[in-house]
Amino acid sequence: MLPDHQFLRIPGPSPIPPSVQRAMNQPMIGHRDQETKHLLHSIQPALKPIFGTKQNVLIMSGSGTASLESAVVNAVHPGDKVLVIVTGAFGDRFVQICAEYQIAINRHDVEWGEAVEPGAIKDYLKNHPGIKAVFATFCETSTGVLNPIQELGQIIRQHSDALFIVDGVSCVGGVEVKMDAWAIDILISGSQKALMLPPGLTFAAVSERAWKVIEKNDRPSFYLDLTKYRDQLENDTTPFTPAVSLLFGLKQMLELIEQEGLEEAFARHRQMMNMTRSAFRSLGIPLLTSDKAASPTTTAIRPDDFDPDILRNVLKKEFNLTVAGGQKHLKSKIFRIGHMGYCSPADILQTISIIEVALRKIGKQVELGSGTRAAQEILLSGGS
Template sequence: MLPEQTFLRIPGPTPIPPSVQRTMSQPMIGHRNQETKDLLQTIKPKLKPVFGTEQDVLILSGSGTAGLEAAVVNAVQPDEAVLVIVTGAFGDRFVKICEEYEIAVHRYDVQWGEAVSPEAIAAYLADHPDIKTVFATYCETSTGVLNPIKELAHVVHQNTDALFIVDGVSCVGGIQTEMDTWGIDILVTGSQKAMMLPAGLTFVAVSERAWRVIEENERPAFYLDLKRYRDQLANNSTPFTPAISLLFGLEQVLTMLEEEGLNQVYERHQMMKDMTRAAFRALDIPLLTSDEAASPTVTAIKPNDFKAEALRNILKSKFGLATAGGQQHLKGQIFRIGHMGYCSPADVLQTISIIETALHKIGKSIELGKGTKAAQETLLKVDV
């Protein structure tokens, strides 16, 4: 491989479009100047459709985890009980954040690799009427599971007065998201996934219902106080110094999403998922999740006759292809392929072809080209 040639196929950070890189390299401007106000005024309406909301989407400088913590700090009173649905490592992170603030956590664990059942959550809520907030993960990055957020929102609001807070970090911008219609009260994502930016921004959208709860919350907050961001954004400003270069890039990302069309963006991600899964089925290499539970943004593979880390090492050292490994108890057992953001079916074809070659190098007996052919055929079924 060439010394500086890398292929980033992890579920974040993801590749940055060249036009976004160019935009981020423009000269710096003052964060309290009119130029920044104009920039935010342009960004605000373009962010709303990505979230499926009429609310202004708050922009914080920080990672996605900062947005998750902000949701907890602002929406949960110190003496309230919450339910956290855990389908992987990032559901577990929500638990840790809540516990750090000494919140009474009801933890509902789902086997890693499976999506949560809305009916099971409805039953759990019926048995625990004290729960004031429900936390869920839209795409569980650690397993490649997409949880049924629309249906979960329905059962939460049908059975309780609880807020429904969603971690959308590894999928918003890559899959259909209808915050207002579905009934999500707080939705969080980060810049470095389907939003095609470097890490450093987190986005938080808040429903009117959630704002009423936040206004009454006595828990103190400073940098993560969402009311400050709401009030300043109304004036096209931020309460603290924003990441200006990332805002330049964000404007270009939103322009790209508009030009492609959000429905086309979602169809592209669905196609890349289908191609990837078809390839590994053709190679007879097990997938961690079912088709019904699989995310359009990341695929988890659980090999049963070769070591996942051996393959990942060859992919990185010989071909410059970066994939992700497993987390927590899945460490060493799975590998994950990100296909989100600035990624196309052509990238998937290249990735599968490289993986087939690497499998051959580690001694896995396969028919070279079989996985690539399956991905090609999947693409050709709709792209003729």
């Protein structure tokens, strides 16, 4: 094993393209200088299609959790009734944030590994009038589930006046999203997942409907006040010091997506998902989610005859391949493979091949090459 030869296959942070790394190595510029204004101005037109919106996409320095908190603190008041759809650890994070701000939480729990049923939300809204906002996680990386956001948006708009607030941190850039057409009011994301950047940038796109609510919210907020970011963006600047090097990288990342094509990027992610799922089926190792609920950016595997943490340790120690473990009650029960952003079908073939060898090393009897062959067949068929 070469010390510097690392294979990162977790659900974020994801690998960084070399051209993005080079872009971030550019000499620093003044954050209030004209160069930074030009940079911010040039980024907006390319960001909007990724979010599926005509609205400007606000850019803040912070983690994905900062964007979750910004949505809560701007869109709802203490005491407001909200519905939080919890399909995993990051849906639960919305609950924790709302609790910190004294929001009246209505919680809809779904078994981990399953996607929410839109009909259940329809019934809930009919029976619980006065909900001010519905929070949902698009891709739940703790389980590898992709929730039916389009259907949820239609139901929420038809059966309530609630704002629809969506955590797209781990899938925006890797799956199709049409914020405006799907009636999403606030769509948030982060830089370190399918957007192929290091951690440190967070994004929020806000509908006109949501702005009307936010503008009436008199709760004190300083750094996370979205109106400040909106107003300053009109002048191609930010209210606080931006992460300039990450903005350089963001511009280059957007150029890479433009070169590949957005639809092609989505198809690549679906293909990698199908390759990964087919490989583990061929190896006889159970998947956590159904095909219908599966995310194109993360796959969760739930073995029934070996300890996933032992496998992960062998992968890391002997091959420098990092895959993720389970969270909360799924800890030591699943492992997760990230296939998002700067990741190709060739990377998946390599990952599956290494995992096959590691499985044999821990005593799991698998036919070497069977998983790789299954993934190869998906690739050759063009299956996406």
